[in-house]
Amino acid sequence: AQSVTQPDIHITVSEGASLELRCNYSYGATPYLFWYVQSPGQGLQLLLKYFSGDTLVQGIKGFEAEFKRSQSSFNLRKPSVHWSDAAEYFCAVGQGVTGGGNKLTFGTGTQLKVEL
Amino acid sequence: DAGVTQSPTHLIKTRGQQVTLRCSPKSGHDTVSWYQQALGQGPQFIFQYYEEEERQRGNFPDRFSGHQFPNYSSELNVNALLLGDSALYLCASSREVRASNTEAFFGQGTRLTVV
Numbered sequence: 206a207q208s209v210t211q212p213d214i215h216i217t218v219s220e221g222a223s224l225e226l227r228c229n230y231s232y233g234a235t236p237y238l239f240w241y242v243q244s245p246g247q248g249l250q251l252l253l254k255y256f257s258g259d260t261l262v263q264g265i266k267g268f269e270a271e272f273k274r275s276q277s278s279f280n281l282r283k284p285s286v287h288w289s290d291a292a293e294y295f296c297a298v299g300q301g302v303t304g305g306g307n308k309l310t311f312g313t314g315t316q317l318k319v320e321l
Numbered sequence: 322d323a324g325v326t327q328s329p330t331h332l333i334k335t336r337g338q339q340v341t342l343r344c345s346p347k348s349g350h351d352t353v354s355w356y357q358q359a360l361g362q363g364p365q366f367i368f369q370y371y372e373e374e375e376r377q378r379g380n381f382p383d384r385f386s387g388h389q390f391p392n393y394s395s396e397l398n399v400n401a402l403l404l405g406d407s408a409l410y411l412c413a414s415s416r417e418v419r420a421s422n423t424e425a426f427f428g429q430g431t432r433l434t435v436v
Contacts, residue, residue, distance in 0.1 A: 209363075239424070248325075248411055249364070249427040295363050307415075308354070308377050309425060311363030 207216045207232040207298050211312035218286050219320045226281040226315050228296030237299035238279040239309065240270055251296075255279065266290070291319045323348070325428035326412050333434045334402050342397040342431045346414030352376075353395040354425065355387060356411040364411055370395050371417055399433075407435045 208231045218224055230236055237256055241249040253264025254316040270281045279296060293316050297309045326345045334340050346353050352371045356364035366379035370389035389395045393414075401404055410433050413425040 242428075246432070248429040249413075251424055252428070254424055297363075307352075308366050308369060308379070309356075309364070309413075310366070313361075313363045 207236075207300055207310045208284050208311035209296050209298055209310055211294075211296055211315050211317045214313070215316045215318065216319040217320060220288050221285050224281075224283045224286045224290070225231075225319070226294050228279045228281065228297075228312060230279060230296070230298045231277065232298050232300070236279075238270075238272060239280075239293045239297045239299065240264065240268070240281045241297060242292050242310075243295065249295065252281070269302070284305055285318075288319045288321055291317055293317070322406045325350075325412055327410075327412050327428035327431050329431060330429065333436060336402055336404060336435055338402050339398065340402060340428045340433060341402045342399075342410050342412075342433070344395045344412030344414075344428060345398070346393050346395070346412075347426050350414035350416050350426070351393050353368075353389060353393065353413045354413045354415070355379070355395070356413065358409040358411055358430070360408070367397070371419050402435045403433050405417050407433060409433075 209231045235284050237292050239254045252268045253262050255262050255272045263269050272274040293314045295314045297311045328343045354369040355367040367381050368378040369376050373389045384400045386398045399405040409430040411430045412428045415423045415425045
């Protein structure tokens with residue numbers, strides 16, 4: 206069975222500092238990996254996705270993530286955090302006939318707080 | 322493009338009652354998935370509908386059922402509500418493309434409170 210682990214429940218960074226959110230997955234085949242962001246009381250917005258190819262993927266809002274098969278990781282990074290980035294971040298792995306749009310397994314999330 | 326729309330946004334029900342939540346997928350999407358997100362948790366997959374049939378199901382009891390209509394919209398029904406069913410219910414839509422990869426777009430969710 207597939208699973209996703211986000212080891213950090215809460216992270217606090219200062220505005221302008223760099224950010225790395227960790228994600229480890231367990232999946233028997235080639236994973237389809239995603240990062241979503243959720244603001245309070247809102248749905249999920251896709252930041253970026255990895256299906257195949259270049260292991261460093263660029264997303265929206267200046268985020269990027271690197272797929273490392275040997276470490277079963279897909280960590281999210283941003284060089285300089287803005288106060289508006291404060292939200293909850295979810296890593297997810299996709300499974301299904303066509304992969305990405307099908308059943309997603311999510312981690313428990315990392316709550317990001319940004320100090321001004 | 323209106324994106325994925327869900328209704329209602331908030332709902333309060335009593336234990337034992339039944340509830341129906343609705344979802345309209347993003348334009349051009351034909352697959353709808355439902356997720357339950359308990360407070361402080363990540364979303365959990367309930368089931369997915371494609372071509373008006375349930376295609377995949379997560380680890381949820383039969384009290385949870387659904388339907389997809391010819392226009393691809395979907396309903397989630399929960400019978401005999403329990404306090405533990407209180408959660409944010411998220412609908413996600415995607416486009417089925419054989420031998421390809423698509424992404425899921427999420428609605429804003431329906432906040433269900435069972436009292």
